[in-house]
Structures are given as structure tokens and as C-alpha cells.
Amino acid sequence: MVAYGFKRFFAPQIVAGIKRQTVRADRRRHARPGEHVQLYQAMRTRHCRKLLDPDPVCTDTLPIVVETSSLLDCVIAAIEIDGRRLHRDEIEAFAGADGFAPEHINHLAIDMHGKTARENMGAFWLANHPASLFEGVLIKWRQRIEMKSAAQAGAGRAPARISALPAMSHRRVALTIEGTDRAGAEALASGDTRKGMKSNAENKGPPRAPAHIAPFVEALGVDGAVEMLLEFGGSQVHLSRVGYRSTSAVAERLGVEKEDALAKVFGPGYIKVPLGRQWIAQVMFAQGVSINEIARTIRADVATVRRWGLIKADMQLDLEDWLAGKTA
Known part of the structure; x- marks a missing residue:
């Protein structure tokens, strides 16, 4: 079984099933179709957490080439998957599927302000893959859903309909x-x-929290997440490491316990708080x-x-x- 680590701003999309692929550099062993893969946030750190349980199943492992140019505003010049070069619209769709859609990432990633998924992917690629030509693999997966018994699902309740x-x-x-x-x-x-x-x-x-709010609900519960968004929505806040006697704005207004709960989910550092109105x-x-x-x-x-x-x-x-x- 192969494990992959992700930056924290991708975690909500993976949990929500929006991001179901990752691009990786070549290495000795990658996941193969039919194998289970383990997906983690902050892997190999004390803030490591597993994102999906049960483990998803790899569906495709394809060769990919990404060409970049700092002369372009979007940076991404071309993408080739399994020998086929993508058209412009396909590149935008690919960047969105890879987790760079503005509506899903701009409020979480401090350095991403692009109007398109391609622009956000370009900013990420420039910071993490400075070479103009990247050759690696595209790994895709599908999530496994555990079926619940009728008693667990709440037998007798009428299905939702309008x-x-x-x-x-x-x-x-x-x-x-x-x-x-x-x-x-x-x-x-x-x-x-x-x-x-x-x-x-x-x-x-x-109501079910959208992907960009779900981590706040996970850390604070629904009422706590509402309080957090009303207090800090639209701004950046700093989270101290767990157990530190913090004097941050979050600790002062919401309490150290809630800041620790957020740090366990997001990790220490700066985060952007969505408005979530x-x-x-x-x-x-x-x-x-x-x-x-x-x-x-x-x-x-x-x-x-x-x-x-x-x-x-x-x-x-x-x-x-x-x-x-x-x-x-």
C-alpha cells in the first residue's frame, strides 16, 4: 500500500471528494490500479492526520508532462497526459480537478489569488517545481463508501425530496x-x-458544511464554527502550536482550548478564515x-x-x- 501526503489547503477537497487525483514526480514505487492508497495531511509530522477512511482505491496511474513558462500570466504552458496534449479548456478542467479551483482554494491558501484554476496551479507549480519541464505520474482514485445498516441509517425516515x-x-x-x-x-x-x-x-x-468550512466544524463543532466565522471571517489569523500559552487574537476572543482544537486540524501557522455567510x-x-x-x-x-x-x-x-x- 502506498501513502501520499498533501498540504493542508487540499485536505477539505479530498475529504469532500472534490479532489480525487494527484500529480507526483517519478519514484521507485507508485500506486497501481486496484491498490488501496493512504492519503494524509502533514505526513511525517506530529500534526499528521489521515484524510479518508476507508482507504480509496487507485484507478489510474498515467504518465504526465507539465510545461511552464514565467512569461505567461497563467505559468502553465502545456499539459500532456499519457501522450495526449490537453486543449486550453481541458487544462482549466484538469487544474480544477487537481484542487486549484478558486472557489475551493483561494480562501485557504495564502499565496493563491488567481481568477482561474490554471492561474492558481501555475502559482503553486512555480513555487514547488521551478524547472520549466516536469515529468511524473498522475494518480487517480475513487472513494469507497461504507454501507450502513437500516438501523444505523435511521430506518423508517422518508427519503429527502422536493x-x-x-x-x-x-x-x-x-x-x-x-x-x-x-x-x-x-x-x-x-x-x-x-x-x-x-x-x-x-x-x-x-446543514452540511461545504468543503472550505468543514475543517472548522471538525475542530469546533457547528456553533463554534459559526462563532469563529462571525468573529474572524474574511481575515487571516495565526494559530499557535498546541499547548503553547498563546496571546493570539483567536486565544483572546475564543479561548486557548478552541485555538488548540483548530491547531490540531490545521496545524500551527496562518490560515484564512472564510466569510461563510x-x-x-x-x-x-x-x-x-x-x-x-x-x-x-x-x-x-x-x-x-x-x-x-x-x-x-x-x-x-x-x-x-x-x-x-x-x-x-
């Missing part, structure tokens, strides 16, 4: 959403909102907080919050309007 129902008013269409039973949905459509209607907290637990809004809404209160907390326009795809927001707004006598 279905249109008769409109409550001339302005909106009510929706049944995950966790709402059919009796409740029919009651909502008929206008009897108190019959079978559940609160947001009863409908569903906290949309995810915070989803968490607060799931806890039954009103749209107006959410907007005030995250400092966003209430109209923006309503447009953010909170599926259950339409239901809450319909209910609020109905109770206020505003709907037809």
Missing part, C-alpha cells in the same frame, strides 16, 4: 422539503399551518431564527438572504405572511 404543491397564494408555491411528512405538506397547502407543521429544528439538523444563514435558519435576525447577524441585506437558496425560507415566509393576513 415536490411542488398547490400554491398558498398568488405569489408563491409551497414546497415539501426534507423532513416534512406528507400530512404536514398537505396541511401547508390547504392553509392549516398548525396541522402537521414542524419547526425548522424538527425538520432537519444543521450563506452557510451561517442556513445554520441559523435550521435553528428557527427569522430571516430578519439572520440578516442583522451576518450584516447582509434581507433581500440577499431570501435569495440565497434557503429552500425552507419560502415556507417560513409563506407561513409568516399567512399569520399576518397578507396572503390571499
Whole structure:
């Protein structure tokens, strides 16, 4: 079994299944198709942690050539995989699959500010592979999913689905959403909102954190991650090593214990904290907080919050309007 180490800003994408490949220099032994591979963050350090369990399975090991030029803004001049040269659009898609998409990495990697995945890959390549010609291998894997028993998965719970129902008013269409039973949905459509209607907290637990926020949830839990993002979102913060009597901003405002928890996940050093306003809004809404209160907390326009795809927001707004006598 072959092991590979990754920088910490790639870890969330690997865990989320977004990054399922890696480019490596030639060495005596690489993973072969059908073999299990072990993926680690900060391998061979005391902050080492395994990223996937069970171990994924290698699907391809292909020769790759990457040509770079510092004269180009994107740095990456050409990529050839298994003897086939990629077109421009294919290079961008490849860079995204390799973990360099701006939406996934710009908020985590301090030195990456590219507008495209190719630009971010170029910045990384220039810093780590200064030679203009790189020859190595491309290793791809697929994640293995452990099947749970019906008891573990929560037998008897209806599968998640969204279905249109008769409109409550001339302005909106009510929706049944995950966790709402059919009796409740029919009651909502008929206008009897108190019959079978559940609160947001009863409908569903906290929403799943996206890849760039997941490490904060892993370290601090949902409430702690919300507190962290509200306090430091959009900025860089420094994490001291675990056990150090820190005087950092994180330790002063959140406490040493929470800084240690973050350092165990990210390792010591500087990290960028995402804003995460949309995810915070989803968490607060799931806890039954009103749209107006959410907007005030995250400092966003209430109209923006309503447009953010909170599926259950339409239901809450319909209910609020109905109770206020505003709907037809």
C-alpha cells in the first residue's frame, strides 16, 4: 500500500471528494490500479492526520508532462497526459480537478489569488517545481463508501425530496422539503399551518458544511464554527502550536482550548478564515431564527438572504405572511 501526503489547503477537497487525483514526480514505487492508497495531511509530522477512511482505491496511474513558462500570466504552458496534449479548456478542467479551483482554494491558501484554476496551479507549480519541464505520474482514485445498516441509517425516515404543491397564494408555491411528512405538506397547502407543521429544528439538523468550512466544524463543532466565522471571517489569523500559552487574537476572543482544537486540524501557522455567510444563514435558519435576525447577524441585506437558496425560507415566509393576513 502506498501513502501520499498533501498540504493542508487540499485536505477539505479530498475529504469532500472534490479532489480525487494527484500529480507526483517519478519514484521507485507508485500506486497501481486496484491498490488501496493512504492519503494524509502533514505526513511525517506530529500534526499528521489521515484524510479518508476507508482507504480509496487507485484507478489510474498515467504518465504526465507539465510545461511552464514565467512569461505567461497563467505559468502553465502545456499539459500532456499519457501522450495526449490537453486543449486550453481541458487544462482549466484538469487544474480544477487537481484542487486549484478558486472557489475551493483561494480562501485557504495564502499565496493563491488567481481568477482561474490554471492561474492558481501555475502559482503553486512555480513555487514547488521551478524547472520549466516536469515529468511524473498522475494518480487517480475513487472513494469507497461504507454501507450502513437500516438501523444505523435511521430506518423508517422518508427519503429527502422536493415536490411542488398547490400554491398558498398568488405569489408563491409551497414546497415539501426534507423532513416534512406528507400530512404536514398537505396541511401547508390547504392553509392549516398548525396541522402537521414542524419547526425548522424538527425538520432537519444543521446543514452540511461545504468543503472550505468543514475543517472548522471538525475542530469546533457547528456553533463554534459559526462563532469563529462571525468573529474572524474574511481575515487571516495565526494559530499557535498546541499547548503553547498563546496571546493570539483567536486565544483572546475564543479561548486557548478552541485555538488548540483548530491547531490540531490545521496545524500551527496562518490560515484564512472564510466569510461563510450563506452557510451561517442556513445554520441559523435550521435553528428557527427569522430571516430578519439572520440578516442583522451576518450584516447582509434581507433581500440577499431570501435569495440565497434557503429552500425552507419560502415556507417560513409563506407561513409568516399567512399569520399576518397578507396572503390571499
